[in-house]
Amino acid sequence: MNSYTPLTPAAVAERVARGETNVVEHRTSRTLGEIVRANVFTRINLIYSILFLMILGTGYLIDGVFALLIVVNSVVGMVQEIRAKRTLDRLALLNRAPAQVLRSEGVVEVDAEEIVLDDIVQVGAGDQIPVDGEIVETLGLEVDESLLTGESEPVVGEVGALVMSGSFVAAGSAKLRATAVGEHAYASRLAREASSFRKPTSQLRQGIDRILVYVTWALIPVGILTIFNQIVVNDQSWPDAIRGLVAALVPMVPEGLVLMTSIAMAVGVIRLGRRQCLVQDLPAIEQLARVDVVCTDKTGTLTEDGMRVRAIDTPDADAGLVARVLATFGAAEGKPNASMTAILDAVDADPIETTANDRVLFRPQMGGRRHRPRRDVGARRT
Template identity: 55%
Template sequence: MTTLVATGLTDAEVAQRVAEGKTNDVPTRAARSVSDIVRANVFTRINAILGVLLVIVLSTGSVINGAFGLLIIANSAIGIIQELRAKQTLDKLAIVGQAKPLVRRQSGTTPLLPSEVVLDDVIEIGPGDQIVVDGEVLEENNLEVDESLLTGEADPIDKDAGGNVISGSFVVAGSGAYRATKVGREAYAAKLADEASKYTLVNSELRTGINKILQFITYLLIPAGLLTIYTQLFTTDAGWRRSVLAMVGALVPMVPEGLVLMTSIAFAVGVV
């Protein structure tokens, strides 16, 4: 137990740190944009194949034969909705809440927003309070902190003067005060939230296999299409419209659009 009373910053020192950008005002995380999500789910190999075939069919004026184009909308919509929901969840991710900590300054102890805390501020804490920035313990009275949210440590940790506390943890017993040593993006909780919000493409063996199949089919479609339309035009009396429709009718079953659609649905259901 320590009885030393630490003094807070003066108004001039606070103003200097604000001018130097040493505040706890964390900028908005650079999450994946909506346009990136839409682009990634619309411009896919399967959509490109079906899109080209759809344009060829529509050029003949036969809309009903282009019904397979609905699969483009379905595949894109499932992926976009799934990723937008994930983006919404990540955007709301906040390890440190908006409860106002008691900040000790020369003018007195005042509750401030976490974003108003600056480097070297002295912050008073008690049972139930959250540690809003990383810091060094200056005063403690049987201080115990719960860091399970961050480190997985189930038992409360005793904190002595000179010890460190990390942002995102909670005081479960005792009281004390600590000096802010890391604020903003340098704080542990901010780094953890940034890491959790990063977009990473997970390699799926199923998707990798499907992409290889689609790549192989893409190389087969061109000669198969040319051979089919040649056969229709030069060995039968069919006109160009019927020849084109026959070609597309032969090529569409070669594309495993049903497999891709069911895979997308399975992934979407799996994350609900």
Template identity: 50%
Template sequence: MAPNHPGGELAPVPPDGRRARGLTAAQVAERTARGEVNDVPLRSSRSTADIVRANVLTRFNAIIGVLWLVMLVVAPVQDSLFGYVILANTGIGILQELRAKKTLDSLAVVGEARPTVRRDGATERISTAGLVLGDVIEIGPGEKIAVDGRCLEADGLEVDESLLTGEPEPAVKQPGDELLSGSFVVAGTGAFTATKVGREAYAARLTEEASRFTLVHSELRSGVSVILKYVAWMMVPTALALAVSQLVAYGRDFKGSVARAVGGIVPMVPEGLVLLTSVAFAIGVIRLGRHRCLVQELPAIEGLARVDTVCLDKTGTLTEGGVSVTELRTLDGSDEREVRAVLAALGGTDPRPNASLRAIIEAFPEARPGGRPPAGPAAPVLPFSSARGYSAATLDGGEAPRTWLLGAPDVLLPAAHPQLAAAARLDEQGLRVLLLARAARGRGAHDPDVAAGARPAALVVLEQRLRPDAPDVLRYFVAERVGTKVLSGDNAVSVGAVAARLGLPGAEDPLDARTLPDDPDGMAEAVERGTVFGRVAPRQKQAMVGALQSRGHVVAMTGDGVNDVLALKDADIGVSMGSGSEATRAVAQVVLLDDSFAALPAVVAEGRRVIGNITRVATLFLLKTVYSVLLAVLVVLFRVEYPFLPRHLTLLATLTIGVPAFLLALAPNTERARPHFVRQVMRYALPGGVLMGAATFATYMLARGHYTGPGALTAETSAATLTLFLVSLWVLAIVARPYTWWRICLVPAMGLCFLLVLTVPELQRFFALKLIGMAVPWAAVAVAVVASAGLELVWRRAGRRATV
């Protein structure tokens, strides 16, 4: 790509009072041909090459591949079955991730930010990837700045750069100022020229993404990596010792010794665990895609399972985004015609009005586009900001220009003002109330103390429509013991009334966030105790999320407005509405494209299903690793032949791990995920694997003392295989709990398949399994029963320790 030059051939800055026309079609085509395009890839999914590489080029695939090639040379085809299984597993993993990629990419296109650019003097919305160097881009409240640029036009433009620079206060931008990609507009409007695009942009240089975000931590993936690292360290010396013992110590034929050595090494590799994790994540993405949920980071599915607290913004979440004016109350003898005229004029001052101002525009036709306000702005307006709680504009009209304010009554008026009582009565009904006030004489819109001494002129009463699905969602969270906190910038009493109408427990005691303690411990205690909070500033939302996290909570934050961005970014899981601002969609890990609040239970349930099932089936894989290592150690210490060929363990792994684990990983599971994945899994896998290995080796040694003659080794192997299968089947019965009809059928179905192998002559010969006599097979069953009882006790003890 050609370099970006801030001072290069860009769109010219127009003289004052003129509007920049932007690039021509010919200039866009020329710059596209030169590669001066915003070619930052979507972060929704990996490339196809990355997916194939991640599934094929793994440490354990390399080990299995080498062993497979060895077995193809020295042993019959049935001893090479494990290699074909690995090929099939890898193929399944690739196909599922490609399906997930297709789902993610299609949803990402729907949810992608589409900046407004000027080209040939007209405005149009294009994809972020379609921006070229020198484009003139319009921006407004809640929009993310997609590329670096130089400000051309600014009307009260305030930009929050905290995600990039850490500066807490929004920066006021004037023409000529630099704008950084990854920042977002909190107030005002403007336009800028793109000076750096693609990977040359500021945020792209930081993270190779569109902006600087904290990626979701995946305890599951990091835990699996830790397990695999220790397995590799343990496997290498054990495998070497086993190979030497089989090749040197016993004088067997070379091919038979290699086959037995490989039979001991292959089951040490928990190769299916990584595959199953990837497949479960991928299928989770596909299932959420059916609910029109865009998962922008795959590990976010895991984070959803661990969520125990959900923070909700009221507007756009509990209530629908739109509002309507239901009443206008003039105050202190104000003239209603003047008030209506002023509201009409204020509605016409903002080219990108928020929901409340749009309702005012609808209520007063003079403010509609194409209408003619009776008074126009005499000076730059102060746009609405959640941090301020009001907007201001100086209007011509009457004897002299007068500054008017529109915002929250309890922000614009002192605490003891008599008009607050009327506003409070309306708040108690769950209505939103705005105050129109006159600023003191001589104060302009941008005066820092413009609200001081303001005189109330009218109350504008707005009705908010409740989401019909909100009560069911809140009841779901209560039933699942997920704490719910409502954090809103609106009046606390009004928010509490809305939450109470929805049946949220604790809504009857709303708190004004301005009264919360400043110290972290005090805030954490207050936030943990309370349920509904009003007048929450954007920075406070961020601090309140952090306070909950400091108490050990896993927090999901939902929101749709620019005031939610900081909290969404810091939450463990950020959930944005699809119609929300570009900034919220950009920092969220999950985007509800249809704005369906009812999708939240499905999102949380899917996360629980994935992580809960993976935690359970991981036990199956790691038990195999533990007992395989123990068997190899015992074989070396007792200087005997390894009891199994690769075909035996391939059969056992398929019937007791492979097929069941795949089915169990996709089953419903509503159990909330617990932390410390490695500790949870190893709490059972380690003692359970030792029991299984010891029981299997005991049966093998018992059979060695009983059988003699040419068929002795086959009989010994068959007895040991019977014990190991029965014990593994009991482990499957434990992991499959709680039982449903198909889980009840799963365990005997696997047992029936093994019985067919033992009774059908062709299968007996193929797998080299044949039980001889009665004494040893029944002894093998008895050993399996004792070991299964021990495994049951270990499981129950591990379960009790996990709940402590």
């Protein structure tokens, strides 16, 4: 007798109304508003904005052309970061694989975000576990938790054990009762911590900001002396005095240094983009220039999510019987993996009517690997 009860449509609707779904905010970087604020509200833009407002008060708008540097200085950084954000948002969609859920009307395929609390989720070899769950039924389940714990050895899951979202099914299949979904799932908590934005360190920008701090303090006495000279000594009117003040202060601001630094970084980003390299923030160019050794580890490759059978060789055997035997193997699987699914699509035969008294999971022993059953799969964390 099964120790679980599939949810009815009414129960699913009730949980959706309570917000107990697997919806997770996919945030790959800063929001659009944060990007705009970070590039617009800078020290040098603040200095030029104050000087531009002073010019506006005089009515001589032509003297405020220098304010265009505010636009250029802001746009250079924003364009690149927004472009990188959009690319990453599109890439994030590739990982949203559908899931098979057992409900009162039978097995249904839904998006991972449509899984609700207490749903019975079916997983098989090669699947990524979309929610935290308790195993309620298993057929030789082995879970690869290397993404969560760093352990490369698969762990055998038993009925009643807990598995965490983000881990993969290395072998076998199982049914899980969702115990934590959405933002409460373990993988979501990890992703939220990892995706928190940390402003990259740039020695060039730190040096420029330090110069701007000194310039800002120098502008105050220079401005006072200039306005005193314009009004008291030269007896100029206030509009002319303000124009002279701005004309004296604008060259003191090292806008050329800031602009040329941003342009140089932007050129580096463009050159990397031609080599199919995506840069999220301009200072990454500077960080890359300071790298002496790059260590990489190939753990996989991007391939099509599916397999196809090109041919089935049946020497000295009845091809029809072989097809039916293969179909029987597939029928015995609770959730066929990618290989078995491809075989079933290729054979297109009726399974042999048999009654299985027992099923033995094929498990290749490689390198003396041991399989350790554990009641709490995923309980040990680093």
